[in-house]
Amino acid sequence: MAAHLSYGRVNLNVLREAVRRELREFLDKCAGSKAIVWDEYLTGPFGLIAQYSLLKEHEVEKMFTLKGNRLPAADVKNIIFFVRPRLELMDIIAENVLSEDRRGPTRDFHILFVPRRSLLCEQRLKDLGVLGSFIHREEYSLDLIPFDGDLLSMESEGAFKECYLEGDQTSLYHAAKGLMTLQALYGTIPQIFGKGECARVRTGCFVVQVANMMIRMKREFTGSQNSIFPVFDNLLLLDRNVDLLTPLATQLTYEGLIDEIYGIQNSYVKLPPEKFAPKKQGDGGKDLPTEAKKLQLNSAEELYAEIRDKNFNAVGSVLSKKAKIISAAFEERHNAKTVGEIKQFVSQLPHMQAARGSLANHTSIAELIKDVTTSEDFFDKLTVEQEFMSGIDTDKVNNYIEDCIAQKHSLIKVLRLVCLQSVCNSGLKQKVLDYYKREILQTYGYEHILTLHNLEKAGLLKPQTGGRNNYPTIRKTLRLWMDDVNEQNPTDISYVYSGYAPLSVRLAQLLSRPGWRSIEEVLRILPGPHFEERQPLPTGLQKKRQPGENRVTLIFFLGGVTFAEIAALRFLSQLEDGGTEYVIATTKLMNGTSWIEALMEKPF
């Protein structure tokens, strides 16, 4: 079912199986027939590790979405709530339980908190007088969820905001726990590198904290020496704060653009249905689909795996080549004369059909995206972004941004651009910043003062201090802007943004070769300390690399990662003489829009 998870260098199906087992164990604890009431947010992440069939095997007969008032009728012995530890959800659960009690046959209630039990929530349940109704109150540590053969995410939407605005480090604790789980399954990681913020908040560096938590947890762990041969050679912990720039730019890979335009949630995307023909020709016309077309996007689909990380500009030619191949393959049927030949042709049909369906889907998606990327406004926006990233006119009010505000384009779009300009100028001149602020508040509403403060607190939008712009130094030293970029047959990671090489990935690349010592000066400019930590291994587990064998690096993005960055890392993994293959983990798969959105202030 999840074979694509085992294609990579590290078999992530092992992790998936482990969390599935955990789920079964919990379900079996509640003996008898069951109904699950879902916190809707969780169905997405859970869908990546289990299908309904697994639940059904363990006597789950009904499933509902968590809603107020009464639970729908269900003739089951157990009612289990699968919820995130959130206070507002506790109120709904209490409502459910209280209205249930009045209706006769008693049933057993249970709560499964994901990923963590919370004292606050249990207190709230107690205040509402229902805590005693629950037989099992447990937690399910779904910390890192395997998304693909080389990709793990915690899908913790609030991680960045909690860390940087609220100063709540719980998500870092979960990150450290997730890493401990990985080490339990894949062996101790001998070397840890990190780069992360610390100057701004006095408490210290998040990245260092995660590393410390890991080491501390490990110490508490002694006695049961991990005897698994290490799969990962090293771990690189990167704080999103080190590279605030990359997510703000528009991603230009195929997958990145799908995410920018339609938003990929838990590896699914919802698309406008018009471009997707009805399944059967007979149905055409009379019931045109009105519901969004939902597609799963991962490497289980051969064609998608091939094109997702390409610059969108290189996607069309692949699609058209594939079309020719498939057409030719179907034409083969005319040449099949003997029974044997026909039989062989028919045996290939299922595969050919899948390829045909996949091709049709991606042609439609490419058409949808092309409509956007060829629009004048998209080009104007891209022009401005690329000017900023290459260091042009970052110190004055930008005409295009002004126009966007005047025409009341979406506030998130405006904020993304203003933040990008700020980051590419190490902060805006006070006059420029004040101008943008006033325009934004007058056009979109004064209450956004709160959002602007949040962005400032996160370092995304700030006045330049000391009148010094460090970005040019960083750009030149790390070669963030590449003048000759080949989108069809890329030679450098900068192809993912058509010229801009993501800072985060450049850091990873330089770490693997020639090492960070070569860029000490820039590392000092970037926020937070950098460090290296070794976890000693017993001699029996020390790895002797075969000549030519690549190292495997687990790179953990604290605060989120974009699909374009993932594409750039995959590009590095595939380089013939690259020497390093990457497995990517993160607190959240994100893009500039979802990032800014999470930082916006909304009514309680």
Added chain:
Amino acid sequence: MTTGLILFFQSGRPLGAGVRLGLGLRMNRTKGDEEEYWNSSKFKAFTFDDEDDELSQLKESKRAVNSLRDFVDDDDDDDLERVSWSGEPVGSISWSIRETAGNSGSTHEGREQLKSRNSFSSYAQLPKPTSTYSLSSFFRGRTRPGSFQSLSDALLDTPAKSYAPELGRPKGEYRDYSNDWSPSDTVRRLRKGKVCSLERFRSLQDKLQLLEEAVSMHDGNVITAVLIFLKRTLSKEILFRELEVRQVALRHLIHFLKEIGDQKLPLDLFRFLDRTEELALSHYREHLNIQNPDKRKEFLKTCVGLPFSAEDSAHIQDHYTLLERQIIIEANDRHLESAGQTEIFRKHPRKASILNMPLVTTLFYSCFYHYTEAEGIFSSPVNLKKTFKIPDKQYVLTALAARAKLRAWNDVDALFTTKNWLGYTKKRAPIGFHRVVEILHKNNAPVQILQEYVNLVEDVDTKLNLATKFKCHDVVIDTYRDLKDRQQLLAYRSKVDKGSAEEEKIDALLSSSQIRWKN
């Protein structure tokens, strides 16, 4: 390199413009260049461009492949994951919620579900995964205090356990547990989800040690548990004083208070810590939860004068004043509208209330419904402009959009007409006439009006672009004539309608002997 680029730019936006945006994802500012650019082989747009026809090829192959359908039995693609139209793979969790909740839903969906019901049996027959890996297998059997907290550790414990005495279990239940755990043991037990009494920590020193242990574990849940205990057992002053030197714990407390919706304590806290701006913002934030406009206005009044930064103070004051005005305007206009005596409201009924709209929207509204009112009246545009110091540019843009929407071309004209002291009139637009043209076009202005403003665009290239884009033929023709560009004029002839006045005009020009063409 950078300097070079900047110089390059200062000389006007060059061909293929500036920073190489690699790609066909590159935009040129002028249309003519653009076409040349797209057609040049070096930067090809998307490869399935109409020109090389790959897209149509693709479509053709899609058709071809589709037609093979009949040839292939539709129902034997068992290997493929079944997907209902909405795309949920059949058997996925979100799909099953709908399925098992018994909403037969739309017939379409229902059909899909029926069809796929059979597939469950095949799932059920799947052998259980044989993997021996389970998280719990790694941790089972280690009950030593302080071992890594795992799912299974929690699972091995008694059901319905609770964390802390707050959860109010009878005293007796604690008797099995040792009573002399150190703060660090206690924190570890809390972290593992075990019952632990915090009440025995009576001295301030013990309580603070407890807090420090919790903080060093970085576990927000435990930190919060300890903070709740401290909040309950310490006086506000002492709690604040101690948290002031413990920033992590402090932020957790603030976050926690926010979470439970406590609005008073954070204010006390910020006041104590002298974090005045945060105090002000945190107070201001509450207005978002007040729906009633009058109450909201009163609340905003309490925000004015709070210690915001100078810049923000002005914005907060404006926010209050704006809502105050909106309430007055809204009451007045609602009355006018329902009375049905005012033409503008009859012709253009209001779509929504103006309450809580941004300033620019309010200005637009005012330019739309109250354009001619005198400065002394709150709802007049001039009054808004003065009160909120709206810059000229912003004002003209908004007024233009509003008047163009009403097709009040005289007002539009007046917006850009200035008289000098000699009484000569001159057209001037602080936003540039190219923007004026765009806005007019968006509001479906007739060609004659558009033409007038296109003509006022100073830059010849921009003028030509706009004129071509909006089909202001006369402007295009006159401009080519003035440029003495015979070739372009000839080319443009093919773009106007056959036998039209424009064609005649071009022919007349082309055959004129008065013009000395440059080509």
